[in-house]
Amino acid sequence: MDINIEDILAELDRDSTTVVEPWSTSQQMRGPSDDVSTVLNSLPPTSTAAAAQGKQLGGSLLAREDYECLVAHWRNERCSPEILPYPHALMRRMLHRVQEQMEQLEAISMNFMDPDAMAAGSDVSGPANNNSMLPLLCMEAELERVRFVVRSYVRCRFAKVDRFSTYLEQLHGVAPQQFEELLSPEEIEYHARHFAILLDLFNNTVLKHMPAELQAINDTEGSVNMVDEPDWNRFVFVRVVGPRDGKLELDPQLITLPNGKHCYTVTIPELQEDVECTIGSIYVMRYAVIKDLLMQNKVELI
Amino acid sequence: MYGDLGNKLIIEAKRTQQLQSRRNGIRDGTANVSIPQYNDALVRGIIAEVEQIRESGAGGDAAAGQCAHFVNLLCLERNKRCLLSYHKMRSEIMDGMAWAGTAGDVLSGGGGATDSTLSDQLGNLSHSEQSYLQQYTDLLTQMKSAPAFADIDLAGSLTPPSDIFIDVRVLKDAGEIQTEYGTFNLVKDSQFYVRQSDVESLIQQGYLQKI
Secondary structure, X not given: OOOOOHHHHHHHHHHHHHXXXXXXXXXXXXHHHHHOHHHHOOOOOOOHHHHHHHHHHOOOOOHHHHHHHHHHHHHHHHHOOOOOOOOHHHHHHHHHHHHHHHHHHHHHHHHHHOOOXXXXXXXXXXXXXXXXXXXXXXXXXXXXXXXXHHHHHHHHHHHHHHHOHHHHHHHHXXXXXXXXXXXXXXXXXXXXXXXXXXXXXXXXXXXHHOOHHHOOOOOOOOOOOOOOOOOOOOEEEEEEOOOOOOOHHHOOOOEEOOOOOEEEEEEEOOOOEEEEEEOOOEEEEEHHHHHHHHHOOOEEEO | OOOHHHHHHHHHHHHHHHHHHHHHHHOOOOOOOOOOOOOHHHHHHHHHXXXXXXXXXXXXXXXXXXXXXXXXXXXXXXXXXXXXXXHHHHHHHHHHHHHHOOHHHHHOOOOOOOOHHHHHHHHHOOHHXXXXXXXXXXXXXXXXXXXXXXXXXXXXXXXXXXXXXXXEEEOOOOOEOXXXXXXXXXXXXXXXXXXXXXXXXXXXXXXXXXX
């Protein structure tokens, strides 16, 4: 006589949250680092500009989700052999938040210095002081970490742009649309200028002494291909995470195995072999095999 | 044989690369990137060889003539490959210097810093390499000040921040230098307990030690 009432309970839960929702989302929207700022009570509410911008872009608004997304992008970028498409909207939001948070930090620390001569008069580091330094320090450390992730991500991409410059140049010629989606505007400029000065260097030192038919820097006809393509067949570690929203039944590619587990099937072309990637497990796989699933965010590199 | 000089050049390039990676292994890379002397003599030798092959340009449509032409072409191609990889390797080292921030000191002939090794390095570059380094440094400064990355500090440290406050010891150079977050009086062998983000650039430049 077991009646499963979980769906009814879930419905009830959802009802009660709708009442609280405006408050809870606005609270969440401030992100993990902003939560501490509420302690200080000296903050203007987080600007609605960022939120509005995020809404236009159709992405998620929560700072925490954005950060997780960025970390996922960062990890994939560091592990994959090729340059992955640049997350334009996400990065714009992230950079905006960093800027905003820096301004807020500055404002708060000004408040610390300014109004209370009491703090200056007594022991500066005295913990007896009502407004403690702890939230400020936390915010600073938080900001420093976010900036590190962004910096590392951007630098990693720059390094790849350098490495595949001839390949990118070729891509630019063949498919300019794709080229522009792949790179951010800054990266495009960096690529163009670096390629130009590098070409200058080579022209001055080497190529001008060569006969005309050997002066190309991107010769693919010779005995050695001069365009360095990403190594599509490199082995990478992947973790299968499944669809982001967690709705397993909505994913058409997903197959249920007899033992109740869900998996994707991929084919390794040179072996003509099908592999079942069950959700939650880790595989070592050739990049080309896994690339489509990676683009759909159904696996992540580790 | 024609390719021998190129081979020598590549062996030298290989050695440079190994030196680089070993040195980076010892001391985390950032502070000291150095570049060896540009091997002008060898490069000139190879270019002379290229000229020679071009002049010898065997013609004729007989099988022997075509064969000679083809072999010559392959020799040229090989020389080109050796030269290009040598220069590419050097340009990558220079990129590393530019990112580490030492390029400015190198280009000014070690003017700002009293480091004599830096002024030596300028002599190690050929003329076109000097202009390349200059241009690349300019490009990087422009990238760092691009509006999108204004708050990120692209040249900053690539080791993740773990502590907010650290102990540092002053290694060299007395005087007040720090500007952005207030001034420190850097007396030699004094110690500070400061916020890490403030002194990161000073550590990179080698004024401070010990995290």
